[in-house]
Structures are given as structure tokens and as C-alpha cells.
Amino acid sequence: MAPKLLLGLLAPILSLRMSKAKEDAPATRFNAPGDFIIGGMFAFHSKVQYLTVDGKPQFPACYSFYLIGYLQHLAMRFAIEEINNSTSLLPGIQLGYEVHDTCNNEAVATKAALAFLSRDPENDNAAQCDYANAKPRVIAVVGPSSSSLSMLVTRILNFLSIPEVSFGSSSSYLSDRQTFPSFFRTIPSDSCQADAIVQLLNKFNWNWVAALATDNLYGRQALEIFTQEALLKDICVAYEAILPDGLNPSEQNAKLIDIADRLENSHINATVVFASPEEAEALLRAVVATRITRRVWIASECWSASPGVALIPGISNIGTLFGIAIKSGAMPGFAEYVQNLLAQPQPGRTTEEEEVNEQCPECGSLTYANFSRAIQNSRFYTMFNAYKAVYAIGHALHQLLHCDTASRTCDADREVYPWQLLEEIARVNFTVESEPVYFTETGDPPTGYDLILWDWIPPKNHTFGIVGSYDALERQLTVNESKIKWNTEDGKLPVSRCTQECKPGQKRWLRGEHNCCYECEDCPAGSFQDQAHPTECTPCPQHQWSPAQSTKCFNRAVEYLEVTDLLATIMVALTGLALAQMAAVTGVLLRHHASPAIRYVGRFPASAVILSSACCCTSCFLFVTKPTDTICKLRQPIFFGSFAVCLAALLGTAVRRSGLEQTLKRRWLRKHHMGFSILLNTAVQGLLCLLWYYWNPPFLEENTELDKILLLQCEDSAFPGFTALLAHVYCLALFCCFCSLVGQGGNQMDRRATKAINFAVVLILIIWTLFLPAYVTSQGKFVALFQIFAGLASILAIFGSCYYPVCYVVLFAPHLNTDDYFSCLPQDPPADKEKPSAAEAKG
Missing domain, CATH: 3.40.50.2300 (Response regulator)
Known part of the structure; x- marks a missing residue:
């Protein structure tokens, strides 16, 4: 109504x-x-x-x-x-x-x-x-x-x-x-035209442009839509102007000359013009008069093939002119x-x-x-x-x-x-x-655009060649660059940017109010420059690496300590030799178990030392295989637990040889102090492991501190777990050394035995003292070899000091393998001094 x-x-x-x-x-x-x-x-x-x-x-x-x-x-x-x-x-x-x-x-x-x-x-x-x-x-x-x-x-x-x-x-x-x-x-509507122009600017990396429009609804709206589309694509409209309308010819020409002067001084090489043919002709006459040359001009569909503009004297000198022409057909x-x-x-x-x-x-x-x-x-048209x-x-x-x-x-x-x-x-x-x-629901057609290139033929002729097209339905511009002849001094693609484009692998630091003006900075190693985020460097994922100024990340080479590595092979060989010498010592002890020398070292402490040492050496193989979460949780408790048993057996031997067992008040403790020492220290190791697992358990770590390498290693050396286990065995060695020094042996052989134990323990203390700084300050997959070396050296120190001499006597000096030489046998502990022996009572 x-x-x-x-x-x-x-x-x-x-x-x-x-x-x-x-x-x-x-x-x-x-x-x-x-x-x-x-x-x-x-x-x-x-x-x-x-x-x-x-x-x-x-x-x-x-x-x-x-x-x-x-x-x-x-x-x-x-x-x-x-x-x-x-x-x-x-x-x-x-x-x-x-x-x-x-x-x-x-x-x-x-x-x-x-x-x-x-x-x-x-x-x-x-x-x-x-x-x-x-x-x-x-x-x-x-x-x-x-x-x-x-x-x-x-x-x-x-x-x-x-x-x-x-x-x-x-x-x-x-x-x-x-x-x-x-x-x-x-x-098509102006939104399609604006999108086509923006895609054209993007195609040739022109992001520093000027936009001129006629003073009517068409021009102002086209300018508004184009500015919005350009902003979304990081194109800066550095200069905008509304072409004068309704003025007398002299005033209008003065305004156009002023616009042309501003274009000349702005150093903008690409200009988009939304205007009617008459207004475009007046503008470009002013441009020709201002002697602006070798620029890029993009004509809206209204004047994309205007004959009046094409016939302006000197128009060919203004540069390369593209037109966004509505797709047409033959009639x-x-x-x-x-x-x-x-x-x-x-x-x-x-x-x-x-x-x-x-x-x-x-x-x-x-x-x-x-x-x-x-x-x-x-x-x-x-x-x-x-x-x-x-x-x-x-x-x-x-x-x-x-x-x-x-x-x-x-x-x-x-x-x-x-x-x-x-x-x-x-x-x-x-x-x-x-x-x-x-027609679509909005009354619009499927019609797109042809991208045309103006070509002037001396003296006053011109042609319009199609060099691309725009699909309005797909919103896609295609350009045949081989057909484009750039009207520049060197015939090459002109540049229209506030600053030169950053090199691949560089990020932008915005400078000033325009997002097209920026400085470039190399992305550091371990990051890359993603085209979707030009103002930042994206860190590489943990399993990848990149050099400085990179546009992508590369997969790291996965490494871990393997048996096939040279140093690991050497350590495995040494471990095998250590196990072989243990087997040899065990064979000697079993073959001559009734001899005075073997009875002198004691079957129980020798068995404890040999078995724990063998277990410690065997655990070394867990360090030279591909780590898993289970291996990481087992290898340190096995290594330090068996090593602690070995030292506990040495401690018991040192207490007996030094005579300190007599200071123990309870008889059962004096009789079983060796087993008590092993059980007590084993219990301490177990308790420390439980606390470690509760506090900060060991786990499989993917170490990326090394360039280009993803190092699979066990994170089992962190405080407090690893430190507590190492401190326990270190204190155990110190206490063993203390006992062997302060005690007074019953005879010359006991004093020799305490000296041997003391020498072995001192070597162990030196080895682990040197081990600690080297282990803490080193990186890479070979760090675990320090621990293997320290363990093997410690075991060889024990065997070399305590068991090699006995084996030498058994095998190469049988004249010394007598009860007189080994006057005090550990399997027959002396009676309490308060009670006379049976021989004294008989006498």
C-alpha cells in the first residue's frame, strides 16, 4: 500500500x-x-x-x-x-x-x-x-x-x-x-571488480598503490569496497583522492594537476582509477601534462577500453595500462x-x-x-x-x-x-x-571480466589485448604473463612497494602506520617463516630443526647410543673382558676352593663381590641399546644396586680384616656383619629408588639441544634420584676407606688385606670424583659411556687389588699357598679373647 x-x-x-x-x-x-x-x-x-x-x-x-x-x-x-x-x-x-x-x-x-x-x-x-x-x-x-x-x-x-x-x-x-x-x-557487481583488481595487485606484488575515484555513488562505493578488500590482502592504499566534478574547466584542471603532482611525489608506481570515461580522460590529460611516466594504471570497467582516453596525445608515455573489462561476446x-x-x-x-x-x-x-x-x-564495451x-x-x-x-x-x-x-x-x-x-538470488549474473592490456601503435593507433580473465563464480583471476609487454625503460616488471619484499625466511617488523612499510629480520635457527604469518617466526616442532632464515623445518636425525658406534663397541668389548676375567677368577676360586688362599679370601664375600660385579657389568648393556621407558626405569637401579652390594661386601671384609668387628657389642652382629652390611645397603638403595620413582621418576627423553639431531636418551640423571644413588655408593666407598685405615689388623696378612681394600676404594673414589664433572658438563649420546667406564674401572680396581694377588698365589706361587702363610682364615673366626682356646685349655 x-x-x-x-x-x-x-x-x-x-x-x-x-x-x-x-x-x-x-x-x-x-x-x-x-x-x-x-x-x-x-x-x-x-x-x-x-x-x-x-x-x-x-x-x-x-x-x-x-x-x-x-x-x-x-x-x-x-x-x-x-x-x-x-x-x-x-x-x-x-x-x-x-x-x-x-x-x-x-x-x-x-x-x-x-x-x-x-x-x-x-x-x-x-x-x-x-x-x-x-x-x-x-x-x-x-x-x-x-x-x-x-x-x-x-x-x-x-x-x-x-x-x-x-x-x-x-x-x-x-x-x-x-x-x-x-x-x-x-x-558483475563492484565487489567482483574490487576482488579482481586486488588479485591483480597481489599477482605482481604491488602493495603500495594509489586509488582515485569519481565523485558519485559509483566511484565512492567502488573506492570503499576496493580499500576494504586491499586491506584484507595487506595492500596499502597510500594515497586516495576523489576526482573533482561540477567545477568550471580551469578549477577542475587545477585540481587534477594537483592530484597528478601528488602521485608524482608519492613514488607510487601503481594507480587504480574508478571513473567514467570523461573523468578518466580529464585525469590522464593532467597526468600527461605533469610528465608522469613508466607507471602502472588499472582502469575500472567504465573506461577500461575508452577510445577517448586511448587517443590522448602522449598517453603511451604514462606506462603500462590494464583494464578490467566486462566479459563480452560476439554479436x-x-x-x-x-x-x-x-x-x-x-x-x-x-x-x-x-x-x-x-x-x-x-x-x-x-x-x-x-x-x-x-x-x-x-x-x-x-x-x-x-x-x-x-x-x-x-x-x-x-x-x-x-x-x-x-x-x-x-x-x-x-x-x-x-x-x-x-x-x-x-x-x-x-x-x-x-x-x-x-541470475542469482541477488539478481547478479555469472559474468566475469577480461583483463586487457593497452598497446599503442605509433603514431596514433592502439589495440586492446586480452591477457587474463576473472571468473566471478570461482572468484579467481588468471593472468597470461607471457602476453604482457611492460611499458618501462628496461621492459621489466615495475615495482610498487613501500619497502622491498622480505627474503624467504625473514619476518617483518612493521614501521610506521602502514602495514606495507616494514623492516626484515632473519628468523633464528629452530624456527621458520610461515607465509600465513609474515610478522612472526614460527618455532619448529620438537622433532624438527631449521637453520637461520628458513622457510620450513626439517626432520631431525634420530640418534641414540648403539652397539654399532665405535666408542660403544669399545666399551662393550671392555665389558666382555671384565666379565671374562670374572669368570676366570670364579673358575680359580671354584677349582681351588679348599686351598688356604681361597679360604683366606672367604667364599661368601668373594661370591657376593663376583655376582654383584657381574650384574653391574651386565647392566652396562642397557646403556648401549635403543632406550625405552622401561629400560630408563631399570638401568640405574640395577647398576647402582649391584655396585652397592659389591662395596657392601668390601666393607664387611674391611671391617673383619681391620678388627673393627670386635667393637660390635652383639655377638650375632659380629658373626653376620657381612650379610647385614649387604642387606642394609641393598635396603637403602631400594628405599632411595622408591623415593626417586615417587618424586621424579626417570623417563625417555627426546633431547633437541643438538643441531639437526633428535637424541633419544634416558632422563635418569636428574636430582634427586640419580644424585642420591651416587651419593650413597660414594659414602659407602668413603666409609669402607675409613674402616680400612683406622682398623688394626690381627697379623701381617690382615694388614695387607686392608691395604688392598684401601687401595681399591681410593681408586674408586678417584674414578667417581673425576666422573661427576665430566658427566654433568657433557652432551650427546656418548655421555652414558662415562658411567660405563667408571663402573668397569671400579670393578677392575676391586679385582685387581683383592683377587688378582690371590689367584696369582694359587696359580703361579703354590709354595705360598699354605696355612702358615695364610695364618688367619676368615671362615674360622677367632674366639672371643675372654675365653681361652681349646689348645690353651688342654695345655
Whole structure:
């Protein structure tokens, strides 16, 4: 109800004003009768002049003939003629047209739009307000090409749901179906154009650009969308300017010269211009006058192939010029149609052509020569899109009239209302000259862009070559770089950046307010520069490494101490020798177990030392195999536990040989102090291991401290576990040394035995004292060999001091292997001194 009411209120007012305007300055109009009339709105003129007569304002007078607008209207008439002559599309139906000149002006366009609402051609202001049953004199409107005019016109036409199909309006606002439900277009929206330009800038790494726009809805919105898209892609619009409009020629030229000077001083090599052909021509004339050369210019679809700009003297010196041209197609027969239409009147010429309304003064003097160059480059203009717009209306009407191609009939008597045609246009899907035609839910087409390159041929000729394309559905720009000829001094790709691009493996430090101005810094070793995060260096995962200034990480070489390593092989060999000498000593002890020498060392302590030493040596093999979590938890307790048993057995021997056992008050303790020492120290080791496992248990570690290497090692040397076990055996050795020093042996052999034990323990203390700093300060997989070496050296010290001499006596000095020489045998402990021996009692 609101649109009808509003139109009803406006109709009387507009009737008075428009009727007066019609008398004063009628707009250019072309008519042709038909069963259904299609309205057309084209800019035959690009400017208007506001005049007054006797102080009264007059309707705007149009001037500045616009050749392309006239050609676009011819494309519409050509399409209508093809459809009228077709037997497959709307057979038997004749389409007519009513074309108005918009003069690129809101007032002129409003008059034409209101005229379309009327049913009576003789009364433009007889507006109808019946929404459902209204039958205006046009069923649909093609045009206009300006977004601002389309927004105005479609609001007026929407009163009666008259569909409007524009061939040149690209504003993204027009995709709003709530506001513009009856609007369709055959060109992509400005959002697609902005995306195509941003992809082009990204393609050639131009991120320091200028953007200029015309001072109207099209220019300001295109500039806004482009700036937003550029910001998302890290492209800095370092300079923005609105091209002057509505000024006198001298003021406008001064403003344009100022803009050109700013471009010259900014050192920006890439400039995007959203403007009409006239404004672009005025701008580039100022650029040529300022002597700006060898730059890159990107033209919006409005002037992407403007002949007026191409013919500016000296235009070829400004640099490389790309155009974002709407994808087009061929119109076979169009050139011949225009040539015949513009020929001199001849007998047999159609009534339509004879009676064309020639209210356009320039239209009557046009010849084919005026259009020849434009027609040759028609694929780069919007003629084909006006052509497609007519076909879209024709196909929708074909469906609405239930036309049968086989019988070549249509339901010509059916009442057709604009709202019905509006619904059918939204559903059309066909192909014209291999170009698909349909509309999305927002009224937009699948049409993309051609990327064209301007090429000037001396002295005043030019060509437009296609060097790429943009797919509007996929939102993807493809560029054929081999076809691009850079208009620079060296013929190479120009650079337009605030700072040079960082090298691979460098991160950016932003400098200043623009994110395109930055300094570069190498990423340190162990990190890499990810293209998705240019301002930071991403650390490599633990299992990977990287050198400085790297763009990726590399897998570390996994290493661990293996038997096949040279040093590990040597240690394994030494361990085998140690086990072999233990076996030899054990064989000697077993073979001569009844001899005085063997009875002197004692079977139990010797067995304890040999077994614990063998267990300690065997645990060394756990250090030269691939570590696992289980191995890491077992190897240190086994090593230190068996080594502690060995030292505990030495301690018991030292206590007996030094006579300190006599200081023990309890008899059972004096008799079993050897076993008690072993059990006690074994229990202490077990308790320390339990506390270690509870506090900070050993685990398998992936050590990455070494470059390029992932070292698998056991983290079993950390405080307090490893330290406690080592401290215990170290204290045990010290106590053993103390006992062997302070005690007084019963005879010479006992004193020799304590000296041997003392010598072995001193060697052990020296070995482990040297071991500790070397172990703590070293890195790498061979660190564990220090512990193996210390253990083997300690065992060899014990055997060398305590058992090798006895074996020597048994094997090589049998004359010393007598009871007299070994006067005190450990398996027969002496009786308490308070009680006389049996021999004394008998005597």
C-alpha cells in the first residue's frame, strides 16, 4: 500500500512539472511499435546544462554527445530485431521499444521512468496505482548504465513491479533484494571488480598503490569496497583522492594537476582509477601534462577500453595500462546492422527508421565511420550486455506466453503483467553466443571480466589485448604473463612497494602506520617463516630443526647410543673382558676352593663381590641399546644396586680384616656383619629408588639441544634420584676407606688385606670424583659411556687389588699357598679373647 499511496501523491505534482518540462525541452526518444514494448534508458549525452528563462528554471538541456551510449542503444534495437525475425524465440510476437536519453542526469532519468509507468504514450504522466492489474506501456526496462540512476529508476519502476535489467550498473547496493526486488543486471557487481583488481595487485606484488575515484555513488562505493578488500590482502592504499566534478574547466584542471603532482611525489608506481570515461580522460590529460611516466594504471570497467582516453596525445608515455573489462561476446551481424541503419535514406527504408525521433541533434549526422573503431572493440564495451539484457526479457516472455517452438505459436492473447514477467526473468537460464545467461538470488549474473592490456601503435593507433580473465563464480583471476609487454625503460616488471619484499625466511617488523612499510629480520635457527604469518617466526616442532632464515623445518636425525658406534663397541668389548676375567677368577676360586688362599679370601664375600660385579657389568648393556621407558626405569637401579652390594661386601671384609668387628657389642652382629652390611645397603638403595620413582621418576627423553639431531636418551640423571644413588655408593666407598685405615689388623696378612681394600676404594673414589664433572658438563649420546667406564674401572680396581694377588698365589706361587702363610682364615673366626682356646685349655 505504501508505494501505491506515495505514487498517488506524487503523480499530480509530477504531472504539472513534467508536462511543462515536456513542452520546454523534450528528451531524446526513439520508438518502435510492437505487441510488447521494452523500455530503454541510455546516455546519448553525458552532461546537462541548467538554464533559466525569465528567471524561471527550465528542464535540463543535454549536451556532450556520448558515442558509446548511442551504440548501446543500437545493440538493444539489434537484439529486438533478431528476436522479431526469429522462429524459435517468441514466434509470431513482435517486440517494440521506447528508448529515452538519460543524459546521465537524475532529473532526466526520473522523467523517463515516470513516462514508463503511463499506459498512454500521449500522456507521460497518467500514472497507474493498481499494483496487480496495472499495465504500463512497457513490460520491462533495459538500462540505465549508471548505478546512481539505476537506484533511482528501479525505485520508481518498482511501484508497478516493472523489471529493470541494467547492462552497466555495478554498485553492490543493487544486490539488496529487499530494497531493489525488481532489479537485475548483466554485469558483475563492484565487489567482483574490487576482488579482481586486488588479485591483480597481489599477482605482481604491488602493495603500495594509489586509488582515485569519481565523485558519485559509483566511484565512492567502488573506492570503499576496493580499500576494504586491499586491506584484507595487506595492500596499502597510500594515497586516495576523489576526482573533482561540477567545477568550471580551469578549477577542475587545477585540481587534477594537483592530484597528478601528488602521485608524482608519492613514488607510487601503481594507480587504480574508478571513473567514467570523461573523468578518466580529464585525469590522464593532467597526468600527461605533469610528465608522469613508466607507471602502472588499472582502469575500472567504465573506461577500461575508452577510445577517448586511448587517443590522448602522449598517453603511451604514462606506462603500462590494464583494464578490467566486462566479459563480452560476439554479436554477428551487428556491424552490418549499424552500417545499414546509419546509411542515407533509400527507397524501401522502413517506416520505423524514417520516423525515428531525431531530438538528438548529433544523431542525424552520424555515419558508420563514427562507430567503426568502437564496433571493432565492441567486446570491451557494454553493448553485448545490453544485447543479453534484451534476450533475458525475451526468454522470460517466451515462457510466460507458453510459446511452442515446434508449432511456432505463442499465446498472444494472454494478459501479461510486469510482476509476472519479473518472476520469469528470475528463472531464465539460456545461452546466447556461447555465453550463459541467468541470475542469482541477488539478481547478479555469472559474468566475469577480461583483463586487457593497452598497446599503442605509433603514431596514433592502439589495440586492446586480452591477457587474463576473472571468473566471478570461482572468484579467481588468471593472468597470461607471457602476453604482457611492460611499458618501462628496461621492459621489466615495475615495482610498487613501500619497502622491498622480505627474503624467504625473514619476518617483518612493521614501521610506521602502514602495514606495507616494514623492516626484515632473519628468523633464528629452530624456527621458520610461515607465509600465513609474515610478522612472526614460527618455532619448529620438537622433532624438527631449521637453520637461520628458513622457510620450513626439517626432520631431525634420530640418534641414540648403539652397539654399532665405535666408542660403544669399545666399551662393550671392555665389558666382555671384565666379565671374562670374572669368570676366570670364579673358575680359580671354584677349582681351588679348599686351598688356604681361597679360604683366606672367604667364599661368601668373594661370591657376593663376583655376582654383584657381574650384574653391574651386565647392566652396562642397557646403556648401549635403543632406550625405552622401561629400560630408563631399570638401568640405574640395577647398576647402582649391584655396585652397592659389591662395596657392601668390601666393607664387611674391611671391617673383619681391620678388627673393627670386635667393637660390635652383639655377638650375632659380629658373626653376620657381612650379610647385614649387604642387606642394609641393598635396603637403602631400594628405599632411595622408591623415593626417586615417587618424586621424579626417570623417563625417555627426546633431547633437541643438538643441531639437526633428535637424541633419544634416558632422563635418569636428574636430582634427586640419580644424585642420591651416587651419593650413597660414594659414602659407602668413603666409609669402607675409613674402616680400612683406622682398623688394626690381627697379623701381617690382615694388614695387607686392608691395604688392598684401601687401595681399591681410593681408586674408586678417584674414578667417581673425576666422573661427576665430566658427566654433568657433557652432551650427546656418548655421555652414558662415562658411567660405563667408571663402573668397569671400579670393578677392575676391586679385582685387581683383592683377587688378582690371590689367584696369582694359587696359580703361579703354590709354595705360598699354605696355612702358615695364610695364618688367619676368615671362615674360622677367632674366639672371643675372654675365653681361652681349646689348645690353651688342654695345655
